[in-house]
Amino acid sequence: xxxxxxxxxxxxxxxxxxxxxxxxxxxxxxxxxxxxxxxxxxxxxxxxxxxxxxxxxxxxxxxxxxxxxxxxxxxxxxxxxxxxxxxxxxxxxxxxxxxxxxxxxxxxxxxxxxxxxxxxxxxxxxxxxxxxxxxxxxxxxxxxxxxxxxxxxxxxxxxxxxxxxxxxxxxxxxxxxxxxxxxxxxxxxxxxxxxxxxxxxxxxxxxxxxxxxxxxxxxxxxxxxxxxxxxxxxxxxxxxxxxxxxxxxxxxxxxxxxxxxxxxxxxxxxxxxxxxxxxxxxxxxxxxxxxxxxxxxxxxxxxxxxxxxxxxxxxxxxxxxxxxxxxxxxxxxxxxxxxxxxx
Amino acid sequence: xxxxxxxxxxxxxxxxxxxxxxxxxxxxxxxxxxxxxxxxxxxxxxxxxxxxxxxxxxxxxxxxxxxxxxxxxxxxxxxxxxxxxxxxxxxxxxxxxxxxxxxxxxxxxxxxxxxxxxxxxxxxxxxxxxxxxxxxxxxxxxxxxxxxxxxxxxxxxxxxxxxxxxxxxxxxxxxxxxxxxxxxxxxxxxxxxxxxxxxxxxxxxxxxxxxxxxxxxxxxxxxxxxxxxxxxxxxxxxxxxxxxxxxxxxxxxxxxxxxxxxxxxxxxxxxxxxxxxxxxxxxxxxxxxxxxxxxxxxxxxxxxxxxxxxxxxxxxxxxxxxxxxxxxxxxxxxxxxxxxxxxxxxxxxxxxxxxxxxxxxxxxxxxxxxxxxxxxxxxxxxxxxxxxxxxxxxxxxxx
Numbered sequence: 001x002x003x004x005x006x007x008x009x010x011x012x013x014x015x016x017x018x019x020x021x022x023x024x025x026x027x028x029x030x031x032x033x034x035x036x037x038x039x040x041x042x043x044x045x046x047x048x049x050x051x052x053x054x055x056x057x058x059x060x061x062x063x064x065x066x067x068x069x070x071x072x073x074x075x076x077x078x079x080x081x082x083x084x085x086x087x088x089x090x091x092x093x094x095x096x097x098x099x100x101x102x103x104x105x106x107x108x109x110x111x112x113x114x115x116x117x118x119x120x121x122x123x124x125x126x127x128x129x130x131x132x133x134x135x136x137x138x139x140x141x142x143x144x145x146x147x148x149x150x151x152x153x154x155x156x157x158x159x160x161x162x163x164x165x166x167x168x169x170x171x172x173x174x175x176x177x178x179x180x181x182x183x184x185x186x187x188x189x190x191x192x193x194x195x196x197x198x199x200x201x202x203x204x205x206x207x208x209x210x211x212x213x214x215x216x217x218x219x220x221x222x223x224x225x226x227x228x229x230x231x232x233x234x235x236x237x238x239x240x241x242x243x244x245x246x247x248x249x250x251x252x253x254x255x256x257x258x259x260x261x262x263x264x265x266x267x268x269x270x271x272x273x274x275x276x277x278x279x280x281x282x283x284x285x286x287x288x289x290x291x292x293x294x295x296x297x298x299x300x301x302x303x304x305x306x307x308x309x310x311x312x313x314x315x316x317x318x319x320x321x322x323x324x325x326x327x328x329x330x331x332x333x334x335x336x337x338x339x340x341x342x343x
Numbered sequence: 344x345x346x347x348x349x350x351x352x353x354x355x356x357x358x359x360x361x362x363x364x365x366x367x368x369x370x371x372x373x374x375x376x377x378x379x380x381x382x383x384x385x386x387x388x389x390x391x392x393x394x395x396x397x398x399x400x401x402x403x404x405x406x407x408x409x410x411x412x413x414x415x416x417x418x419x420x421x422x423x424x425x426x427x428x429x430x431x432x433x434x435x436x437x438x439x440x441x442x443x444x445x446x447x448x449x450x451x452x453x454x455x456x457x458x459x460x461x462x463x464x465x466x467x468x469x470x471x472x473x474x475x476x477x478x479x480x481x482x483x484x485x486x487x488x489x490x491x492x493x494x495x496x497x498x499x500x501x502x503x504x505x506x507x508x509x510x511x512x513x514x515x516x517x518x519x520x521x522x523x524x525x526x527x528x529x530x531x532x533x534x535x536x537x538x539x540x541x542x543x544x545x546x547x548x549x550x551x552x553x554x555x556x557x558x559x560x561x562x563x564x565x566x567x568x569x570x571x572x573x574x575x576x577x578x579x580x581x582x583x584x585x586x587x588x589x590x591x592x593x594x595x596x597x598x599x600x601x602x603x604x605x606x607x608x609x610x611x612x613x614x615x616x617x618x619x620x621x622x623x624x625x626x627x628x629x630x631x632x633x634x635x636x637x638x639x640x641x642x643x644x645x646x647x648x649x650x651x652x653x654x655x656x657x658x659x660x661x662x663x664x665x666x667x668x669x670x671x672x673x674x675x676x677x678x679x680x681x682x683x684x685x686x687x688x689x690x691x692x693x694x695x696x697x698x699x700x701x702x703x704x705x706x707x708x709x710x711x712x713x714x715x716x717x718x719x720x721x722x723x724x725x726x727x728x729x730x731x732x733x734x735x736x737x738x739x740x741x742x
Binding site for chain 1 (some may be wrong): 410412459471481486694699703708711
């Protein structure tokens with residue numbers, strides 16, 4: 001039983017990332033009808049916003065410390081972050097420690113801006129082109145974004161620690177009445193899970209309870225009629241693209257402490273996220289979220305040693321296997337709408 | 344000639360000429376000169392040109408004609424490589440049975456995957472092929488290690504049986520792949536003045552296969568079967584309303600392109616007898632998509648051009664470094680020189696992928712028909728002068 005709960009928990013954080021990326025993909029697909037292969041790159045950019053933020057906060061200048069000397073006997077030069085000068089050392093340390101959460105605040109405008117530029121500058125011109133062209137141009141864009149990041153940040157993963165308050169693990173074993181240490185789970189992953197639940201809830205609430213969201217939903221259902229009613233639906237869809245980019249970016253920011261960001265992390269997630277979207281059903285937001293968590297949990301169950309003993313290698317292929325089965329038996333995915341992508 | 348129309352035959356002759364004379368054409372600069380780094384006429388790279396050319400021609404039969412975008416074609420290339428290496432291990436070092444088996448295995452493999460994947464179209468088809476290829480990659484990397492060699496890849500060993508050949512040579516080495524005694528790595532070097540030309544046996548074998556594949560592709564393009572495939576691309580619904588079942592045609596195209604990929608994989612293993620799982624990864628599948636689109640999907644010569652261009656970029660462009668750039672721009676004033684070099688720097692050397700991505704995006708945006716369409720546009724500018732010339736290139740661009 002404890003193993004069972006542990007695997008569910010393990011699946012949740014990866015599932016959260018899948019769900020967030022798939023949610024953004026579906027938002028873009030449902031509104032604009034574009035298959036965005038650059039979405040993984042947006043996720044990666046989010047993670048690098050966190051990296052940049054922690055670098056910016058530790059930006060420092062050299063100060064000569066008169067009290068200490070280096071090994072040559074000269075006065076020691078110490079790197080002092082600018083933050084210390086402004087806020088004092090104690091506050092400065094806290095701010096540096098909290099770089100990743102602070103990056104969230106920066107990531108929202110940055111990612112929305114990137115989303116706008118992408119949509120207005122490039123994707124706008126591809127609405128009338130075949131899906132294959134959309135896939136190809138966004139695939140090219142993903143390569144370009146990836147290479148730019150590689151140029152500035154190098155090819156190696158950059159460790160970006162979580163705030164020290166979240167280092168360590170939560171002992172679920174004790175909380176649920178099992179043996180201590182039976183189920184331990186890092187705090188940050190727990191934070192990630194609740195964070196993604198929050199984001200997902202916010203997106204759904206935004207679509208469900210605001211006038212803007214209502215118009216967008218109407219546009220997803222029947223773009224032409226909404227246009228005929230005199231609403232500039234294109235503008236709203238552009239904003240939705242920005243929001244989708246921000247969702248992917250936030251998923252990336254918070255993921256940075258879990259896996260040190262490197263330039264190709266986006267592509268690794270993208271392939272799986274597409275599978276998630278297809279399993280959930282093209283164009284269905286709840287489907288994308290459900291499938292994200294489902295596949296995340298399935299993946300962690302498949303990597304249990306008891307399962308691997310019976311079916312070796314299953315942990316590597318489970319997601320693809322599920323995708324193939326679902327596509328062949330339920331072509332619309334778990335919750336797909338009728339008539340989406342069935343030309 | 345050979346059942347081809349006049350302009351197709353001319354195209355075939357051009358390809359034959361280019362491949363046969365490639366050692367000359369690709370080595371235009373004398374050894375030791377500053378431009379020698381742009382020479383592409385060394386065996387390893389020439390082999391890659393033709394092998395990826397074959398791969399792209401095959402992919403184009405599927406994507407260019409039927410419009411089905413497969414993101415998993417590298418799986419067939421990988422399967423072909425494994426089959427060929429196993430043939431070297433078990434049978435003999437002769438390349439012909441190895442290549443034959445790799446085509447066969449890739450054909451069977453693509454028959455299975457195609458049969459399942461072709462039940463869906465559009466993005467679903469792309470995802471299905473991607474899923475299958477990633478599955479093959481993951482399995483080849485882990486569980487199938489006894490067959491595929493896992494992380495280290497499949498390599499020849501001294502104690503392989505090789506029923507019809509020797510396990511090891513007289514000197515105790517692993518024998519090399521050969522065609523009835525003609526070793527694939529054997530080269531004949533020929534120099535005129537400062538120019539050095541290398542004629543490599545493996546390259547010419549691969550080139551002959553390329554010519555054969557190209558001829559077959561022309562025949563498929565011009566056949567009623569090819570017409571059916573185009574009908575699937577332009578309007579599948581209408582085709583089925585006229586009473587034709589599209590599935591057998593798409594499946595046939597899929598298997599043919601899978602066999603082309605297997606041929607490429609077999610040749611790759613013949614040139615260098617090892618096979619690794621990374622050949623199956625989806626980035627490898629993405630590469631062939633890039634090649635085909637860059638050159639011009641749906642055109643005959645496009646994929647070969649695209650493959651050549653990407654491989655040239657990969658090998659030559661990535662070697663340019665700052666020192667070389669400084670050499671080029673030495674005539675500029677110092678400040679300006681540094682500025683120009685700094686601007687170009689991100690696009691060369693390790694950054695060649697950035698250039699590739701940008702070129703690819705530009706092609707998709709402005710030239711959906713690829714380089715071939717670009718060539719046609721240029722040709723059209725001179726059309727009033729030479730109408731005949733423009734037409735000879737006028738193969739159908741992709742939509």
